[in-house]
């Protein structure tokens with residue numbers, strides 16, 4: 167684990183020049199970075215031993231100034247450590263980034279089975295920076311986003327978050343990546359344990375389960391739709407056969423989770439080495455797909471192609487003249503030609519090598535932006551508003567007619583997103599170039615199944631297409647029995663799908679986005695059907711019960727929930743609070759002009775308006791509550807909002823234009839039977855805001871709760887802080 171000599175060498179260099187180069191090893195490096203040619207193959211990175219804090223708990227604080235090194239370049243990237251002039255601090259410049267996911271990584275194997283907090287501070291011209299976790303699960307690699315931010319190019323932006331590292335993970339690292347290949351400056355990377363530390367040495371990696379005795383979903387649902395799963399190509403050559411055995415037993419469709427995305431099919435090395443030859447028709451490389459697709463064919467498993475035209479996981483060089491990211495963006499005409507040739511190249515290859523294997527293809531993925539309208543992206547910038555229509559036109563021209571062409575998106579069941587998607591796809595449907603609406607369906611248990619079914623019917627009716635549920639994963643709710651409740655919801659959801667098909671909704675396939683929770687890109691929410699070692703979860707049983715009519719088993723460790731109506735009161739004087747940030751804002755107790763006493767709470771650095779301080783009050787379902795709080799903000803309006811089963815009604819609109827503390831109070835009836843309710847604060851333009859004396863209490867219990875005995879009231883008090891985190 168140690169390499170003091172490398173550390174010493176780096177420090178010696180630092181003293182000489184205040185600059186150290188650390189180069190990731192990749193072939194293209196020499197072409198773009200002359201300085202790097204001298205060090206072409208960087209030595210395999212070796213890291214200092216992770217230090218322990220005074221309680222014997224590992225803690226990494228990489229400030230880039232010390233001889234102990236915990237980082238290395240990830241992929242193709244040059245790391246340069248610069249001492250900040252007139253200070254003792256150093257920063258790390260990540261340049262010559264070959265791909266969006268190349269950057270810097272820090273190994274965190276010492277933190278296996280723990281929840282960690284990862285924090286960094288970045289400066290960059292990239293529109294967004296992602297802090298991610300990577301690990302292997304029995305030979306399959308998983309990537310999970312921990313947090314992201316829209317950084318500034320001038321000053322540092324903090325980004326951080328918590329993530330649970332699965333017990334069965336190996337080769338674990340956190341890394342920084344971006345939406346584009348521009349440079350990134352990093353001030354520090356810190357990794358610490360959240361909650362009680364579990365020594366990984368005491369938790370062995372579990373044995374994999376053999377799933378061959380589980381009921382087969384594809385057989386059970388054969389009268390309804392294909393049942394698919396997203397997989398990485400690693401499961402076919404994997405020495406652990408359990409993964410591929412489970413897939414061939416359970417499913418009759420696969421989607422490659424990452425390997426057929428443009429970043430993996432476009433042959434960057436060839437294009438960049440000879441841009442003139444490949445200027446109009448980028449070179450493509452399908453060699454990494456052969457083994458998995460041959461296996462699918464041998465096992466009678468159909469394949470969904472995912473995906474052709476997308477703003478993400480598509481290399482930036484594709485959009486530049488001569489494939490040179492330091493030059494100008496390519497013209498509309500050139501990009502239309504590249505798009506056409508890319509689409510043609512992929513479909514020609516499919517037809518030549520695997521006729522009949524692909525039954526559908528995502529032609530365009532996620533073209534609608536999070537704030538409505540077309541998403542700003544390179545395709546839009548180079549080709550213009552009609553790039554979606556053109557993509558479908560080319561796809562129709564070159565795809566074998568047996569391949570159904572799909573548009574694919576997330577939050578597709580939300581009314582405003584639906585409106586935008588329908589408007590965008592109307593001319594595509596009119597031209598007869600689309601066959602399928604791909605409903606990604608990254609959801610959380612609780613979403614109304616009726617409105618989901620209604621959304622499917624609207625797409626089917628208005629566009630004349632069939633429906634494929636393409637990336638289903640349903641996060642477990644934040645409840646006392648999250649995995650069981652998730653199973654109940656999976657059952658309800660599939661009962662809804664069965665009823666919908668019976669009533670004529672044209673659902674052709676349902677694909678779950680990953681095999682096990684630990685291989686899920688949303689592993690934090692345990693959203694899939696099997697757990698890390700392939701044990702079946704209530705979620706799987708729920709899907710089975712939906713079609714067999716059996717009853718879901720109540721687990722032995724089921725927790726009977728006692729009503730807990732203990733009030734919430736926070737004055738921040740002792741530095742404590744039970745709430746948490748929604749997504750990425752920074753929440754801290756500060757002494758900056760409090761409403762009362764010495765302290766108040768500050769919410770800052772949100773990257774979206776809804777990144778606000780949030781308190782989970784699900785335990786107040788079915789009651790009337792009274793809230794009061796003091797709020798101060800330098801912008802005109804703040805909101806007190808509910809996050810209730812995928813709707814976000816404002817409970818209070820607060821005029822904060824005076825910049826002074828405003829006292830707010832009111833009552834709110836919390837609906838009964840909800841999966842979760844979170845109340846949160848937000849400012850209209852992400853300006854930081856301050857809170858003090860926050861109180862939420864039940865003033866009237868619901869009908870069911872009125873029977874609450876004194877005894878349960880007493881026991882309930884102990885559970886007060888159990889709702890932290892999501």
Ligand code: XIL
Pocket residue numbers: 308309310423424531576606637687
């Ligand atoms: C995700 C993969 O699951 C991750 O492994 C990868 O790091 C990022 O992409 N919408 C899509 C999928 O269409 O391609 C995304 O897959 C999830 C969101």
